[in-house]
Amino acid sequence: MFCKKGQSLIELIIFFGLVIVLMPAVLTGILSSRDGKAQQMQREQAMTILKEAEEATRSFRQKGWKNFAVNGTFHYEISGSSYILAAGEASASGFTTAIVIADVYRDDNQKIATAPGTVDPSTKKVETTISWTQPYNSSVSSTKYLTRYKDNISYEETTYPEFNTGTKTQTAVAYTNGSPTDGQIQLGAGGGSDWCDPSLSITAIDLPKNGEANAVSAIAGQAAVGTGDNASGVSYANILISQPAVGPPGASISGTFDGYKTNAVFTEQNYAYLATDNHSHNVEIINLAAGTVCGGKYCEAGYFGLGGSSEADTVFALGNTGYMTNGNKLYKFDLTSKSGHRSQIGSSVTLTASAKKLIVVGNYAYLAIDSTSRQAEIVNLTTNQVVAYVAIAGAGRGRDIFVKPDGTILYLATGYIAGQPEFFVVNLPANPVGNQPFSQNYSTDGMDPQGVTVVTNNKAIIVGNNGFEYQVINLSNMLRCGQLNIDSGINAVSSITDSASRAYSYIITGDAGTEFKIIEGGPGGAAAANGTFESQTLDVCAAPFFLCYNVGFNHLTANVYKPNGTAVEFQVGVSDCTGAFTFIGPDPADRLNSHFTATGSGDVTLEAVVPFVGSISGYKNPGRCFRYKAFLTTNDTNTSPYIYDVTVNFSP
Incomplete structure (x- = not known):
């Protein structure tokens, strides 16, 4: 058997060479694994904070729209047994919380759009961001839209006394057949017709x-x-x-x-x-x-x-x-x-x-x-x-x-x-x-x-x-x-x-x-060819609502009977309860002359989105007081359309 000198030395050199080559990668992997686990833990904790921030924002909005709907950057705090939003960002335990509240713009079709557009006073965009710096600069965020949804209150007029307090111009309020209290709006007598x-x-x-x-x-x-x-x-x-x-x-x-x-x-x-x-x-x-x-x-x-x-x-x-x-x-x-x-x-x-x-x-x-x-x-x-x-x-x-x-x-x-x-x-x-x-x-x-x-x-x-x-x-x-x-x-x-x-x-x-x-x-003999009806004023500060601040009026719904050859149209008015009402319709290019129109014939339902407009004199939504104005016409004065009920939906 022969003994070759230097063989072991060569093997040692190869071994140490491999160690030198592989050790950084191994050490990096070990360190990355340790930091990755830490980053994952930070992200999970940030998500928990994000969910709490979202809930805090929702809870604060639920207490009332007026205090919530303020643009700016906020963070949440606990005051007593409830959440509040306080001004500015806040950092705690290595995490920074920023809740940014901003306006929402809508286009002429009421779809959310980027500025320029019409500010929707009943919707706010809320961007919540949780950020941290260790082990790396990172953040998680969410975007939500909050509206005046609380209670989603409705007010309805359908009885004879409710309708009869309105202003009638060639229109009349009558009892609906078979009902001792239910009323309807219709064209009045046509004078010497x-x-x-x-x-x-x-x-x-x-x-x-x-x-x-x-x-x-x-x-x-x-x-x-x-x-x-x-x-x-x-x-x-x-x-x-x-x-x-x-x-x-x-x-x-x-x-x-x-x-x-x-x-x-x-x-x-x-x-x-x-x-x-x-x-x-x-x-x-x-x-x-x-x-x-x-x-x-x-x-x-x-x-x-x-x-x-x-x-x-x-x-x-x-x-x-x-x-x-x-x-x-x-x-x-x-x-x-x-x-x-x-x-x-x-x-x-x-x-x-x-x-x-x-x-x-x-x-x-x-x-x-x-x-x-x-x-x-x-x-x-x-x-x-x-x-x-x-x-x-x-x-x-x-x-x-x-x-x-x-x-x-x-x-x-x-x-x-x-x-x-x-x-x-x-x-x-x-x-x-x-x-x-x-x-x-x-x-x-x-x-x-x-x-x-x-x-x-x-x-x-x-x-x-x-x-x-x-x-x-x-x-x-x-x-x-x-x-x-x-x-x-x-x-x-x-x-x-x-x-x-x-x-x-x-x-x-x-x-x-x-x-x-x-x-x-x-005298009499037929209905008037056309007429208008202007409702009584709905003041949300009065009973039974007692909401003595501006609310967002959202929708108007009317159930009507519309024979062939007749028409029923509406305009809406919202104000701060001072001065006369200005009535408007759906067309952004001609608010004062456009109307919400009932389509079809027979028993039909008219749905109208109450515009959020603040640039028309005498009209302001959100507001405190509301009226509607109905326009009734007929081509055959032996026939009149009827309005059975009108409902307006609003949010505090």
């Missing part, structure tokens, strides 16, 4: 000169009258009509136009169109605006004329187009401007006979025809052709028509013939072609019709000579429901319903001393 109970108003006007008036056209507050049955009167009189809240309407002549006989008149807000017997100025256009008077009378603004021996029998205007009949011809003329000579558009349309009345709806012209073979004709204004007509065997000549605004029904009045009806209801398809049969008829019982109009509540009014010269027809059963005897006869009628839902007919009679008269509908 009962067409079936007409009364001759004391208001009457003697038109200038001695002409015999034969035409009237009216809009709310204004009537246009033409005198064309002889040449002794003014061509046109503009009558302004006042409609006081109480008492009969007033009427006064604001201006006249003279020079021709007027066969028909059509009026808009600022212009009147006269169908005259002047051969070169068949249609006179008059500007009714202030400052357009010449020599004490209205000035001519423009005209349309065919020349020769022509004259206008009827006239109508719609948009940028005027319409006129002369004999058995229908003409169109340009109204892109109202001044000077207006040019003809296209060619004329040949009718069966001369027209007594002209109405344009959409793409069709409807005409009452002075003929017993065809009492009415319908012209397609695109093709310039007569496409449909009403031919009633045995009936008199066409005298007047009224067309439903959507063009679905034509109402026709014809001249008197013994033993024959004089009023007909004709249902029309979307694209009428050929003879259109009537669906209902009515006999005027000896009266010779001169005019017809259809008014609200499904009623028609026929006027004329002999018999009962003013007759009101219920279109639901085609029976007469009202009448007046005006022996001088009635040449024309135009009817309106004013903003207070009062019903008026303006008539032109054969009475030489007072040709223009006003007939008013009877």
Whole structure:
């Protein structure tokens, strides 16, 4: 066996080399393991402190929003048996606690957003951070949003006494059917809105000169009258009509136009169109605006004329187009401007006979025809052709028509013939072609019709000579429901319903001393067309809440009944209980004019988020006092929407 010197020495060198290489890693691992365990323990302790800080913040908020909702940096302390938040950070046992309370911003959709935006005074962002330095600089944190959630108090109005303390404008509070205490808000009575109970108003006007008036056209507050049955009167009189809240309407002549006989008149807000017997100025256009008077009378603004021996029998205007009949011809003329000579558009349309009345709806012209073979004709204004007509065997000549605004029904009045009806209801398809049969008829019982109009509540009014010269027809059963005897006869009628839902007919009679008269509908009979209801004031400082500080009003909920053709809308007002309320709606761009709107029909629930706005004068949420304002409307004054209950939710 051989013994090699130096072998052991080499092994020792290798051993110590390995130790030198490996020992730092081993020692580092041992030290890291020890520090990692310490760091883990610190983190666990920090998480415990974080949870306690969150609970302390929540507990402090629960004691009241006013003291909690202060921006800044805080730490928690124990005072007595409860938590409080004290200003500034705090360090203890190697840990630093910082609770940062800040504003929350929302966008126009009420979603949380970064600034700029609208500060939500009922929400605060709370960032809680626990930090330490040993064995390493570290921290744990959380972010929470706290709101005015305490108690989430609700206030409801639903009984008759609760509603009845509110302010009612053309609205009323009634007991809900079957309940001795439950109430509802609804539209009030429409004043003189009962067409079936007409009364001759004391208001009457003697038109200038001695002409015999034969035409009237009216809009709310204004009537246009033409005198064309002889040449002794003014061509046109503009009558302004006042409609006081109480008492009969007033009427006064604001201006006249003279020079021709007027066969028909059509009026808009600022212009009147006269169908005259002047051969070169068949249609006179008059500007009714202030400052357009010449020599004490209205000035001519423009005209349309065919020349020769022509004259206008009827006239109508719609948009940028005027319409006129002369004999058995229908003409169109340009109204892109109202001044000077207006040019003809296209060619004329040949009718069966001369027209007594002209109405344009959409793409069709409807005409009452002075003929017993065809009492009415319908012209397609695109093709310039007569496409449909009403031919009633045995009936008199066409005298007047009224067309439903959507063009679905034509109402026709014809001249008197013994033993024959004089009023007909004709249902029309979307694209009428050929003879259109009537669906209902009515006999005027000896009266010779001169005019017809259809008014609200499904009623028609026929006027004329002999018999009962003013007759009101219920279109639901085609029976007469009202009448007046005006022996001088009635040449024309135009009817309106004013903003207070009062019903008026303006008539032109054969009475030489007072040709223009006003007939008013009877009391009641239907609901007002619109109305408002302003609630009593909810003051949270009063019983039963006794919260004498500002609270956040969050939501309004209303249960309503909304038939088709009606609308229910709300605005809300929040204040500090001083001064008048300012009511606002949901649109950030137009708070004062926007409304929370109930959608759907039948029994529906309206949900509204009460805006947190402080920049509108008279509105401040959070606040101490609250009101709501309801807006009720109907297209059919036989039908009203109802508000059954209103609930507002608020948080201290």
